[in-house]
Amino acid sequence: MENNIAFIDWQNLHLWTSTEKWKIDFKRFRVYLKEKYLINEVYLFLGFLDENEQRLYTKLQKSWFILIFREHNSNIKWKKKWNVDVDIVFEIMRRIKDEKDFDKIVLVSWDWDYIKLVNYLIENDNLKKILFPNKFFSSLYRKLQPKYWINLSLIDIRKKIEYKKR
Numbered sequence: 001m002e003n004n005i006a007f008i009d010w011q012n013l014h015l016w017t018s019t020e021k022w023k024i025d026f027k028r029f030r031v032y033l034k035e036k037y038l039i040n041e042v043y044l045f046l047g048f049l050d051e052n053e054q055r056l057y058t059k060l061q062k063s064w065f066i067l068i069f070r071e072h073n074s075n076i077k078w079k080k081k082w083n084v085d086v087d088i089v090f091e092i093m094r095r096i097k098d099e100k101d102f103d104k105i106v107l108v109s110w111d112w113d114y115i116k117l118v119n120y121l122i123e124n125d126n127l128k129k130i131l132f133p134n135k136f137f138s139s140l141y142r143k144l145q146p147k148y149w150i151n152l153s154l155i156d157i158r159k160k161i162e163y164k165k166r
Contacts, residue, residue, distance in 0.1 A: 002038040004105065017134060046067065092117060110134070
């Protein structure tokens with residue numbers, strides 16, 4: 001059985017599902033990742049907001065996400081992109097070099113900043129899939145074989161992972 005890990009760019013996921021007016025149910029999303037891609041560890045990279053967001057952090061941790069924060073000065077927290085891209089690339093490369101305790105990687109983002117990493121992962125047979133939050137993603141990824149990417153907003157996937165008010 002495969003042992004895969006996932007890396008999620010929270011800002012990309014949150015903002016780009018919001019543009020299509022839907023939200024991720026993180027418990028359902030975690031189950032989806034486990035069942036569909038055999039994910040055992042999920043790293044969620046996000047900017048540290050503040051202590052008032054503790055409910056969100058607790059909810060994510062209860063859904064079995066490993067939170068990796070990028071701290072910023074509280075005066076600029078909503079005015080600046082969190083720039084977790086470098087942190088994600090670094091952590092993936094570190095895991096490949098130092099630990100290699102997994103089979104493949106799933107990346108959740110739409111951002112073109114990851115194209116070199118994605119190409120490297122494909123060349124070294126380390127990429128399981130890149131999951132795009134919606135239909136708008138960099139044209140650089142369209143050059144990849146479709147087996148390497150999928151759009152989370154496709155109706156059959158969205159039904160499985162969308163948050164529904166109870």
